[in-house]
Amino acid sequence: MKRIAVYAGSFDPVTYGHIDIIKRAVRIFDSVIVAVAHNTGKNPLFGLAERVAMLKKAPRGIRNVKIEDFAGLAVDYVSQCGANVLIRGLRMVSDFEYEFQMALTNRKLNEKIETIFLMPNEAYSYLSSTLIKEAAILGADVSDFVPAFIGKRLKAKLKSKVWTR
Amino acid sequence: MKRIAVYAGSFDPVTYGHIDIIKRAVRIFDSVIVAVAHNTGKNPLFGLAERVAMLKKAPRGIRNVKIEDFAGLAVDYVSQCGANVLIRGLRMVSDFEYEFQMALTNRKLNEKIETIFLMPNEAYSYLSSTLIKEAAILGADVSDFVPAFIGKRLKAKLKSKVWTR
Amino acid sequence: MKRIAVYAGSFDPVTYGHIDIIKRAVRIFDSVIVAVAHNTGKNPLFGLAERVAMLKKAPRGIRNVKIEDFAGLAVDYVSQCGANVLIRGLRMVSDFEYEFQMALTNRKLNEKIETIFLMPNEAYSYLSSTLIKEAAILGADVSDFVPAFIGKRLKAKLKSKVWTR
Amino acid sequence: MKRIAVYAGSFDPVTYGHIDIIKRAVRIFDSVIVAVAHNTGKNPLFGLAERVAMLKKAPRGIRNVKIEDFAGLAVDYVSQCGANVLIRGLRMVSDFEYEFQMALTNRKLNEKIETIFLMPNEAYSYLSSTLIKEAAILGADVSDFVPAFIGKRLKAKLKSKVWTR
Amino acid sequence: MKRIAVYAGSFDPVTYGHIDIIKRAVRIFDSVIVAVAHNTGKNPLFGLAERVAMLKKAPRGIRNVKIEDFAGLAVDYVSQCGANVLIRGLRMVSDFEYEFQMALTNRKLNEKIETIFLMPNEAYSYLSSTLIKEAAILGADVSDFVPAFIGKRLKAKLKSKVWTR
Amino acid sequence: MKRIAVYAGSFDPVTYGHIDIIKRAVRIFDSVIVAVAHNTGKNPLFGLAERVAMLKKAPRGIRNVKIEDFAGLAVDYVSQCGANVLIRGLRMVSDFEYEFQMALTNRKLNEKIETIFLMPNEAYSYLSSTLIKEAAILGADVSDFVPAFIGKRLKAKLKSKVWTR
Numbered sequence: 003m004k005r006i007a008v009y010a011g012s013f014d015p016v017t018y019g020h021i022d023i024i025k026r027a028v029r030i031f032d033s034v035i036v037a038v039a040h041n042t043g044k045n046p047l048f049g050l051a052e053r054v055a056m057l058k059k060a061p062r063g064i065r066n067v068k069i070e071d072f073a074g075l076a077v078d079y080v081s082q083c084g085a086n087v088l089i090r091g092l093r094m095v096s097d098f099e100y101e102f103q104m105a106l107t108n109r110k111l112n113e114k115i116e117t118i119f120l121m122p123n124e125a126y127s128y129l130s131s132t133l134i135k136e137a138a139i140l141g142a143d144v145s146d147f148v149p150a151f152i153g154k155r156l157k158a159k160l161k162s163k164v165w166t167r
Numbered sequence: 168m169k170r171i172a173v174y175a176g177s178f179d180p181v182t183y184g185h186i187d188i189i190k191r192a193v194r195i196f197d198s199v200i201v202a203v204a205h206n207t208g209k210n211p212l213f214g215l216a217e218r219v220a221m222l223k224k225a226p227r228g229i230r231n232v233k234i235e236d237f238a239g240l241a242v243d244y245v246s247q248c249g250a251n252v253l254i255r256g257l258r259m260v261s262d263f264e265y266e267f268q269m270a271l272t273n274r275k276l277n278e279k280i281e282t283i284f285l286m287p288n289e290a291y292s293y294l295s296s297t298l299i300k301e302a303a304i305l306g307a308d309v310s311d312f313v314p315a316f317i318g319k320r321l322k323a324k325l326k327s328k329v330w331t332r
Numbered sequence: 333m334k335r336i337a338v339y340a341g342s343f344d345p346v347t348y349g350h351i352d353i354i355k356r357a358v359r360i361f362d363s364v365i366v367a368v369a370h371n372t373g374k375n376p377l378f379g380l381a382e383r384v385a386m387l388k389k390a391p392r393g394i395r396n397v398k399i400e401d402f403a404g405l406a407v408d409y410v411s412q413c414g415a416n417v418l419i420r421g422l423r424m425v426s427d428f429e430y431e432f433q434m435a436l437t438n439r440k441l442n443e444k445i446e447t448i449f450l451m452p453n454e455a456y457s458y459l460s461s462t463l464i465k466e467a468a469i470l471g472a473d474v475s476d477f478v479p480a481f482i483g484k485r486l487k488a489k490l491k492s493k494v495w496t497r
Numbered sequence: 498m499k500r501i502a503v504y505a506g507s508f509d510p511v512t513y514g515h516i517d518i519i520k521r522a523v524r525i526f527d528s529v530i531v532a533v534a535h536n537t538g539k540n541p542l543f544g545l546a547e548r549v550a551m552l553k554k555a556p557r558g559i560r561n562v563k564i565e566d567f568a569g570l571a572v573d574y575v576s577q578c579g580a581n582v583l584i585r586g587l588r589m590v591s592d593f594e595y596e597f598q599m600a601l602t603n604r605k606l607n608e609k610i611e612t613i614f615l616m617p618n619e620a621y622s623y624l625s626s627t628l629i630k631e632a633a634i635l636g637a638d639v640s641d642f643v644p645a646f647i648g649k650r651l652k653a654k655l656k657s658k659v660w661t662r
Numbered sequence: 663m664k665r666i667a668v669y670a671g672s673f674d675p676v677t678y679g680h681i682d683i684i685k686r687a688v689r690i691f692d693s694v695i696v697a698v699a700h701n702t703g704k705n706p707l708f709g710l711a712e713r714v715a716m717l718k719k720a721p722r723g724i725r726n727v728k729i730e731d732f733a734g735l736a737v738d739y740v741s742q743c744g745a746n747v748l749i750r751g752l753r754m755v756s757d758f759e760y761e762f763q764m765a766l767t768n769r770k771l772n773e774k775i776e777t778i779f780l781m782p783n784e785a786y787s788y789l790s791s792t793l794i795k796e797a798a799i800l801g802a803d804v805s806d807f808v809p810a811f812i813g814k815r816l817k818a819k820l821k822s823k824v825w826t827r
Numbered sequence: 828m829k830r831i832a833v834y835a836g837s838f839d840p841v842t843y844g845h846i847d848i849i850k851r852a853v854r855i856f857d858s859v860i861v862a863v864a865h866n867t868g869k870n871p872l873f874g875l876a877e878r879v880a881m882l883k884k885a886p887r888g889i890r891n892v893k894i895e896d897f898a899g900l901a902v903d904y905v906s907q908c909g910a911n912v913l914i915r916g917l918r919m920v921s922d923f924e925y926e927f928q929m930a931l932t933n934r935k936l937n938e939k940i941e942t943i944f945l946m947p948n949e950a951y952s953y954l955s956s957t958l959i960k961e962a963a964i965l966g967a968d969v970s971d972f973v974p975a976f977i978g979k980r981l982k983a984k985l986k987s988k989v990w991t992r
Contacts, residue, residue, distance in 0.1 A: 003527065005500050005525070005526075005527075026611050029581060029611060030500070030581070030582055030611055030613070031500075032498065032500075041304070041305065074305050074306055075302070075305045075306060075307055078306075086524060086525070087525055092614065094597055094762075094919040094952065094953075097759060098593065099262060102259075102293060102589055102616070103293045103295060103298050104298070105616055106292075106293035106616070106619055107293060107298050107299075107302060107312075109616075110311045110312070111302065111307050111308070116521055116524060116525055116615065117616065118525070118613045118614065118615055119587065119613065119614035119615075120611065120613055120614075121597070121600055121601070121604075121612065124601055124949050124950060124952055124953065125949060125950065127766075127919065127949055127952065128762060128763045128766035128767060128919075128949065130763060133763050133764070133767050134767075137735070137767060137771065139701075140701065140734050140735045141734055141735060141738075142735055142771050143771070146770045147767075147770070168362065170335050170360070170361075170362075191446055194416060194446060195335070195416070195417055195446055195448065196335075197333065197335075206799070206800065239800050239801055240797070240800045240801060240802055243801075251359060251360070252360055257449065259432055259589040259622065259623075263428065264757065267424055267451070267754075267788060268788045268790060268793050269793070270451055271451070271454055271787075271788035272788060272793050272794075272797060272807075274451075275806045275807070276797065276802050276803070281356055281359060281360055281450065282451065283360070283448045283449065283450055284422065284448065284449040284450075285446065285448055285449075286432070286435055286436070286439075286447065289436055289619050289620060289622055289623065290619060290620065292589065292619055292622065293589075293619065371634075371635065404635050404636055405632070405635045405636060405637055408636075424754040424787065424788075424927075427924060429592065432589075432623060433623045433625060433628050434628070436622075436623035437623060437628050437629075437632060437642075440641045440642070441632065441637050441638070454784050454785060454787055454788065455784060455785065457754065457784055457787065457931075458754075458784065458927060458928045458931035458932060460928060463928050463929070463932050464932075467900070467932060467936065469866075470866065470899050470900045471899055471900060471903075472900055472936050473936070476935045477932075477935070536964075536965065569965050569966055570962070570965045570966060570967055573966075594922065597919075597953060598953045598955060598958050599958070601952075601953035602953060602958050602959075602962060602972075605971045605972070606962065606967050606968070663857065665830050665855070665856075665857075686941055689911060689941060690830070690911070690912055690941055690943065691830075692828065692830075746854060746855070747855055752944065754927055758923065762919055762946070765946055766946070766949055769946075776851055776854060776855055776945065777946065778855065778943045778944065778945055779917065779943065779944040779945075780941065780943055780944075781927070781930055781931070781934075781942065784931055
């Protein structure tokens with residue numbers, strides 16, 4: 003039996019922390035689907051197509067990974083993929099409460115899907131897409147947090163916006 | 168002396184978790200007032216009248232409960248009710264920090280009002296109105312989280328909105 | 333109906349934090365029983381009789397409080413008292429996990445007994461009997477943490493012990 | 498490729514929470530080895546053979562599970578089993594800090610072994626072997642927490658001990 | 663060598679908690695620069711000039727403090743000041759996760775700047791500018807939280823706004 | 828004015844995490860005293876003289892550091908040193924509650940001494956002397972956690988003990 007797992011998120015943009023989780027996941031499962039959410043409720047900086055494109059380019063040389071996008075509930079998408087595992091990264095400084103609520107709510111919505119938590123390398127334990135965007139807005143060099151080509155796109159994207167805050 | 172307690176919140180909408188707390192509260196106090204806040208600062212999905220109406224219909228067969236609405240500070244309302252106890256539900260995955268800040272700020276605002284924390288059944292330890300709304304937006308069946316008639320209203324309400332995110 | 337609540341603990345020794353909780357509890361309930369545990373599993377410094385005696389002397393001028401001792405399960409004792417409420421102090425820096433485990437385990441052992449959490453004054457939010465004993469061993473003046481007569485007993489008790497650590 | 502995972506612990510004794518994790522694990526992996534630690538550092542109530550025997554009897558009707566015992570480091574045992582996954586249950590009220598320290602230390606000791614966290618059913622989110630033993634010492638009925646035959650063994654074991662606390 | 667530290671924040675408005683941290687900081691460092699952020703990302707209630715003015719008036723009689731404003735990254739500003747220490751207040755109920763993320767991200771952005779955490783007096787352990795503003799909106803007397811002249815400005819400011827929530 | 832700070836602990840044994848904190852402290856203060864506690868209440872594996880000796884040898888090439896030992900209260904020792912700052916390392920996975928209790932209790936014992944928290948490099952965010960000892964007992968290679976000569980002493984020390992757990 004082929005073991006498939008889905009790693010879902012908004013990836014706005016993908017960081018070294020996400021890539022680290024993907025690398026760990028492919029060692030555990032036969033196939034990993036990285037699923038980019040349409041409706042993130044977070045008003046993403048990058049459009050869906052851009053987020054997918056960055057993910058396709060970023061984690062080079064990893065086998066058995068597919069990058070997809072999805073709308074609707076994550077558990078429904080996992081089910082459509084013929085998978086029964088939803089992967090979440092659990093950083094030391096992530097929001098446990100939100101993660102637990104999500105995992106338990108998802109279980110109620112579809113009890114056949116199991117959420118598993120993986121820990122990224124401690125070097126990425128503090129990385130968040132939100133903080134990286136905030137730092138980039140203030141002019142920071144974010145090359146320790148995201149691949150170089152994403153740093154450039156971030157810079158360009160932020161310039162093109164009339165930033166109101 | 169009659170022991171009155173006030174359980175205040177936004178109840179947008181009331182969940183099985185809230186109902187569980189109400190059932191526990193009425194066993195401890197002679198009378199429990201469930202107080203729905205006008206100004207929740209959370210841009211509620213349901214209007215005040217709707218939130219009150221759902222609460223009046225939801226927790227059937229519980230005696231010694233009154234459903235009211237209030238504006239202004241919760242501690243002032245508790246005082247107006249002739250009560251000295253403000254009830255808060257403390258879920259295993261709730262935001263302790265916010266709860267502690269609220270309780271200590273409320274104590275400073277009126278030291279005669281005591282905040283007490285009750286724990287809901289562990290089956291509801293992860294329920295939040297916010298998460299339920301997010302799940303409903305994505306098309307989830309929320310019948311494990313709220314009474315059936317509220318699930319229907321939620322569906323109707325979400326359809327009637329032009330959802331922008 | 334008379335509202336009785338039980339505040340159970342090891343009180344080894346009673347601190348200003350415990351006294352603060354007792355003062356809050358008597359404003360909420362008609363009668364409060366402070367119940368000192370025989371078997372605390374913590375190898376208490378003070379014997380049961382001493383812990384009870386200190387509690388009887390400490391919170392002066394509070395009405396509607398009885399100091400008792402009990403063996404066995406706290407929920408069984410609450411039940412024997414004709415009460416249905418078990419009070420716990422929830423300090424900002426207390427061990428939530430232990431408190432939640434206790435509360436949920438107690439609920440399973442007797443679902444008629446409700447645990448409620450009260451917050452002490454923020455001035456006592458860090459007080460713990462254990463830390464006070466550790467400080468006293470190292471020669472600290474503990475008069476900010478416990479009534480003067482208890483500070484003296486603590487000093488005498490620690491001298492009389494051959495301290496092995 | 499066959500996907501093997503190891504669920505290691507002291508299981509002193511096995512609880513419904515552990516059994517719930519085992520049931521979830523077997524849906525994710527082709528084979529699950531439940532590994533009972535010789536040296537738990539916790540001065541176990543039950544001997545190694547008893548703990549293994551209880552585990553063999555408890556989770557009835559689960560396929561693809563083997564119960565084993567091991568000495569030394571958990572990561573070394575995982576490696577010997579030809580597995581690369583170490584499973585831990587992450588209860589809402591478990592000790593995250595200890596779990597994170599263990600996981601990161603284990604990763605440093607053998608970077609090929611990945612720790613994954615599974616959440617038990619919320620009904621077991623508060624269960625701990627330690628608390629169950631404490632409750633049993635005080636005479637509690639623990640049938641909600643462990644299978645009946647383990648409750649009996651616990652009672653017998655506790656009677657046979659001269660209990661010193 | 664003169665030891666300079668920077669205490670950066672949005673101070674919208676300054677509270678007794680902030681003032682307490684400033685008083686502690688000046689005892690540790692030769693000179694403390696309180697730095698008010700232009701771009702707080704929080705849509706401040708008070709303009710930059712008002713926030714600076716309130717800070718200049720509030721902590722009376724403290725020597726060796728300068729009130730400044732800054733744009734861009736806090737670590738860059740610390741560096742421009744010839745300082746190598748960034749001070750943060752760590753309240754018992756503050757958001758550790760955010761603080762840790764900020765501190766580690768700042769370290770990556772400039773490894774020469776060290777973040778240190780100070781604890782305010784426990785009397786201010788729950789104070790937050792956000793909660794104070796929420797309480798003031800609801801008509802609360804906030805004189806326990808901020809100096810009297812700030813309470814007045816807060817009242818005036820809130821009246822002048824068409825409050826939309 | 829010379830700025831002196833004291834970094835107190837049991838250092839049983841010193842780890843790369845402690846050394847990292849020392850390196851950060853010397854950049855902030857003119858002089859740092861690393862103070863090894865006589866009475867740790869933790870039944871140390873290494874004797875006081877050994878712990879001091881390891882600290883003297885471990886953090887090579889750091890200027891302005893003195894290694895000392897002390898008995899009694901840490902705040903009293905800080906005061907005797909003519910210092911007013913007590914340094915604590917705050918790891919992402921350290922025990923905040925204990926740290927807060929200690930800091931607030933210490934403040935009550937001597938309000939002139941300020942506790943400041945420093946964060947170690949994230950690579951050491953999970954290191955604890957206790958866990959390292961547990962791993963070493965089970966035969967682990969601890970060269971990622973402590974300097975090589977300490978790893979050897981740890982091995983020798985553990986062999987010489989009749990290990991009872």
